[in-house]
Amino acid sequence: MSSISGKRIVLIVAGGIAAYKSLDLIRRLRDEGAEISVVMTEGAKRFVTPLSFAALSGKPLSDDLFSLEDDMGMAHINLSRQSDLLLVAPATADLMAKMALGLADDLASTALLASDKPILVAPSMNLMMWAHPATQANFATLLSRGVHSVGPGAGDLACGEVGDGRMAEVPDIVAAVRRLFQTGPLLGKKALVTAGPTYEAIDPVRFIGNRSSGKQGYAIARALQRLGAEVTLVSGPVSLPDPAGMRVVRVESAEQMLKACEAALPADIAVCAAAVADWRVAKVASDKIKKSAKSEPPSIDLTTNPDILATLGQHKKRPKFLVGFAAETEDLLKHAKAKLASKGCDLIVANNVSKGFGGDSNQVALVEKNGVTEWPELSKIEVADRLAALLAERVG
Numbered sequence: 001m002s003s004i005s006g007k008r009i010v011l012i013v014a015g016g017i018a019a020y021k022s023l024d025l026i027r028r029l030r031d032e033g034a035e036i037s038v039v040m041t042e043g044a045k046r047f048v049t050p051l052s053f054a055a056l057s058g059k060p061l062s063d064d065l066f067s068l069e070d071d072m073g074m075a076h077i078n079l080s081r082q083s084d085l086l087l088v089a090p091a092t093a094d095l096m097a098k099m100a101l102g103l104a105d106d107l108a109s110t111a112l113l114a115s116d117k118p119i120l121v122a123p124s125m126n127l128m129m130w131a132h133p134a135t136q137a138n139f140a141t142l143l144s145r146g147v148h149s150v151g152p153g154a155g156d157l158a159c160g161e162v163g164d165g166r167m168a169e170v171p172d173i174v175a176a177v178r179r180l181f182q183t184g185p186l187l188g189k190k191a192l193v194t195a196g197p198t199y200e201a202i203d204p205v206r207f208i209g210n211r212s213s214g215k216q217g218y219a220i221a222r223a224l225q226r227l228g229a230e231v232t233l234v235s236g237p238v239s240l241p242d243p244a245g246m247r248v249v250r251v252e253s254a255e256q257m258l259k260a261c262e263a264a265l266p267a268d269i270a271v272c273a274a275a276v277a278d279w280r281v282a283k284v285a286s287d288k289i290k291k292s293a294k295s296e297p298p299s300i301d302l303t304t305n306p307d308i309l310a311t312l313g314q315h316k317k318r319p320k321f322l323v324g325f326a327a328e329t330e331d332l333l334k335h336a337k338a339k340l341a342s343k344g345c346d347l348i349v350a351n352n353v354s355k356g357f358g359g360d361s362n363q364v365a366l367v368e369k370n371g372v373t374e375w376p377e378l379s380k381i382e383v384a385d386r387l388a389a390l391l392a393e394r395v396g
C-alpha cells in the first residue's frame with residue numbers, strides 16, 4: 001500500500017503554464033488512494049478551466065476567499081487544518097513571494113498562511129525569474145521555515161528558452177509526496193538496485209542476452225522502498241512496468257548499466273541483482289549481417305564487459321553495504337564464496353538457477369565472510385522482503 005493512501009491533500013494551483021500538469025498530478029495521487037481538494041488562483045484559471053480540476057478531483061473547487069458557501073467563510077482555516085499536506089504545483093514566483101512575506105490576499109495564500117501542516121512546493125517559472133536574487137531569497141526563506149520542495153528541473157521552457165525553472169515531472173512530485181509520509185527503518189537512506197538482463201548488440205537487429213526476467217530485482221527495489229528507502233532502479237530490458245515512486249533508469253548494455261550505477265552514487269545500499277552479460281561483441285556491425293546460401297556463418301569476436309559489482313566494490317563512492325548475486329547451475333556455494341572474495345562486496349546472494357530464469361520463486365543462500373545462511377525455496381517477493389529486512393538491520 002502506498003504511503004499516500006488515505007491522505008488528504010490540498011493541491012494549490014498557481015497561475016503558470018505548468019498548471020496543465022497538475023491535472024495528471026491529481027489522477028496519479030488519487031490512483032494511490034489520496035483525497036484531493038483543489039484551490040486555484042485567479043491566474044491559474046487563465047490556463048486551465050476550474051471544471052477540469054473539479055471533475056478529476058471529484059470535489060467542488062475552492063477559489064473564493066470571501067465565499068459564504070464554503071464553510072461559512074472559513075474555507076482557508078478548514079482547508080489547512082483538515083488536510084495532511086498542502087501541495088503547491090505549480091508554485092510561481094508570485095505565490096512563493098507571498099508565502100515568504102506572509103501575504104494573504106486570496107484563498108490560496110491565506111490557506112498557506114493559516115496552515116499548521118507540511119507544505120510542499122514545486123517551483124515553475126522562467127529561468128531568469130528563478131535565478132533572480134529576490135526569488136532565490138524567497139525560496140531560501142521558505143526552506144528555512146521547513147517548507148519542502150521538489151524541482152525545478154532544467155529543460156525546454158514554455159517561453160522558448162532552455163534552462164532551470166521547469167516544474168518537476170509528475171512522477172517526481174508524487175514520489176516527493178510519498179517520501180513525506182513514508183516511515184520505516186530505511187527512511188532517509190538511498191538504495192541502488194540493478195535488475196534484469198543486459199543485451200549486447202551484434203548488429204542493429206541481433207544481440208547477445210540471457211533469460212533474466214528482472215522479477216527478483218524489481219521485488220527487492222519495492223521491498224527497500226516499503227522500508228522507507230529512496231530507491232534508484234537500474235533496469236535492463238524487461239517487460240515489467242516501472243515501480244511507482246522510485247527513479248527508474250532503463251538501459252540495454254552492461255556499459256550503460258555501469259554508467260547509470262555510477263551516476264546514482266553515493267548510496268547507502270546497492271543490490272546488484274541484474275544478470276549482466278560477461279562479454280560483448282568487440283565490433284558491432286553497423287548494418288544487419290546478411291546470410292546467403294553460399295556464405296559461412298559469421299565469426300563473432302567477444303571482449304570482456306565491465307564488472308559492475310567489482311567496480312562498485314572499489315569505487316571511491318563505494319556503497320556502505322554492497323550486495324551481489326551469484327546465479328549458478330552447479331557448485332553454488334563454492335562459486336559464491338569465490339565471488340565474495342574477488343568482488344569486494346559485503347554479501348553474495350547465491351541463487352540456484354539450474355531450473356532456469358523467469359520463475360516466481362527462488363532458493364538462495366546468503367554468503368558472508370562470517371558464514372553461510374541458507375533459505376528454503378521462497379517466492380521472489382518473500383526473498384526480497386527478507387533481504388530488505390536484513391539490510392535495514394545492517395545499515396539502519
